[in-house]
Amino acid sequence: xxxxxxLRGLVAATITPMTPDGQINLPVIRQYVxxxxxxxxxxNVFVNGTTGEGLSLTIQERKQLAEEWVHQGKDKLDHVIVxxxxxxxxxxxxxxxxxxxxGASAIAAIAPFFFKPTKKxxxxxxxxxxxxxxxxxxxxxxxxxxxxxxxxxxxxxxDGIRERIPTFQGVKFSDTDLLDLAQCINKNERExxxxxxxxxxxxxxxxxxxxxxxxxxxxxxxxxxxxxxxxAFAKPDLAxxxxxxxxxxxxxxxxxxxxxxxxxxxxIMTFVSGIPxxxxxxxxxxxxxxxxxxxxxxxxxxxxxxxx
Numbered sequence: 001x002x003x004x005x006x007l008r009g010l011v012a013a014t015i016t017p018m019t020p021d022g023q024i025n026l027p028v029i030r031q032y033v034x035x036x037x038x039x040x041x042x043x044n045v046f047v048n049g050t051t052g053e054g055l056s057l058t059i060q061e062r063k064q065l066a067e068e069w070v071h072q073g074k075d076k077l078d079h080v081i082v083x084x085x086x087x088x089x090x091x092x093x094x095x096x097x098x099x100x101x102x103g104a105s106a107i108a109a110i111a112p113f114f115f116k117p118t119k120k121x122x123x124x125x126x127x128x129x130x131x132x133x134x135x136x137x138x139x140x141x142x143x144x145x146x147x148x149x150x151x152x153x154x155x156x157x158x159d160g161i162r163e164r165i166p167t168f169q170g171v172k173f174s175d176t177d178l179l180d181l182a183q184c185i186n187k188n189e190r191e192x193x194x195x196x197x198x199x200x201x202x203x204x205x206x207x208x209x210x211x212x213x214x215x216x217x218x219x220x221x222x223x224x225x226x227x228x229x230x231x232a233f234a235k236p237d238l239a240x241x242x243x244x245x246x247x248x249x250x251x252x253x254x255x256x257x258x259x260x261x262x263x264x265x266x267x268i269m270t271f272v273s274g275i276p277x278x279x280x281x282x283x284x285x286x287x288x289x290x291x292x293x294x295x296x297x298x299x300x301x302x303x304x305x306x307x308x
């Protein structure tokens with residue numbers, strides 16, 4: 001593997017822009033990249049994940065999106081991680097080979113979640129087969145048990161994993177089990193694995209126990225605020241860092257009570273950035289006008305420590 005810049009800080013879990021009739025809207029990706037870099041201070045992306053409706057897209061659509069993000073992100077983005085997980089092992093392998101061929105910075109995969117692995121060795125066997133198709137590309141395990149139902153602890157999974165997956169780089173940890181995350185970080189410090197936290201409203205807690213950074217949907221439109229939180233934490237100015245985390249949590253708590261998911265994230269990103277993200281793909285349905293009005297009013301009402 002060629003030397004790479006270690007991933008730190010924020011990673012935007014990218015949204016998949018769609019036209020009103022539900023087709024992938026590739027032409028807006030260039031504007032999307034420029035917006036993340038210039039307006040949100042985010043230079044890392046995670047493509048075709050949960051926020052990107054990756055599992056609702058065809059293999060060809062996922063390839064097209066990955067190609068466009070790599071192309072438009074050249075010389076602008078630091079890392080383009082492409083999620084290649086799928087229910088079918090051959091499809092996941094095909095996506096891994098494609099990501100390597102187009103020059104993705106890294107690949108990631110969730111556990112298959114219809115026929116689920118129930119033991120560590122079963123999950124590693126699947127991930128090994130995927131990662132081996134991109135032998136020069138760093139590999140991340142995408143741990144998201146609330147959606148996959150695969151609850152194999154990451155602490156257990158990491159024991160000896162480099163022997164099976166030489167390209168293993170780290171974990172996108174999208175679970176609230178901070179004990180598991182803490183044990184992973186404590187036991188694997190020498191391995192220099194990267195731990196990227198995926199529950200945006202608890203990021204500060206994850207940073208406190210040693211997370212390297214974060215992958216999340218809110219960094220699309222609150223990236224700058226969260227970057228300031230990371231800066232405050234690093235100083236350290238914990239009182240200021242808490243203010244940012246509490247305000248992010250206040251907004252998310254509000255929208256969660258209204259009903260919050262991928263469709264609503266697309267709506268928020270559209271009104272914040274001005275870039276049309278379009279509708280979600282069925283079975284998800286558009287955010288209601290009521291949600292958009294209330295979410296916008298709430299976001300506008302928040303007074304951040306930087307005065308904006």
